[in-house]
Amino acid sequence: MSTRDLSVIMAACDTEAYVGEAIASVLESADRLLELIVVDDGSTDTTADIARSFGEPVRVIHQDNRGAAGARNTGLAAARGAFIGFL
Numbered sequence: 001m002s003t004r005d006l007s008v009i010m011a012a013c014d015t016e017a018y019v020g021e022a023i024a025s026v027l028e029s030a031d032r033l034l035e036l037i038v039v040d041d042g043s044t045d046t047t048a049d050i051a052r053s054f055g056e057p058v059r060v061i062h063q064d065n066r067g068a069a070g071a072r073n074t075g076l077a078a079a080r081g082a083f084i085g086f087l
Contacts, residue, residue: 004034007081011071012051013041020050023058026087034081035059039071 008026012019019038026036036058038051042065051060063074072086 004032005082006030006032006034006085007075007079007083008033008036008085008087009072009075009079010036010038010087011041011068011075012038012043012047013065013071014043014045015047016043016045016050019047020053022087023051023054027054027058030085032083033057035079037061037075037078039063039075041065041067041071 008030023036034057038058038060040048040060040062048060048062051058061074061078076084
């Protein structure tokens with residue numbers, strides 16, 4: 001049995017058209033996944049709702065729009081894994 005020690009961070013803003021497919025891809029292919037952190041960077045569409053619909057291990061964090069770098073930094077601060085991946 002492998003240890004779950006990977007946190008994947010996904011910055012997202014108004015990505016309802018493809019966020020579900022991106023999340024599904026990570027969940028299907030990321031070995032040792034502890035969590036997928038989707039940082040909703042001020043979306044005005046249903047991005048956060050779609051991400052939340054996946055349940056664990058997907059975590060959704062909402063913030064006012066700070067841009068991709070700001071969203072990645074928010075996700076990094078919240079990550080619990082020993083290893084980090086960005087999508």
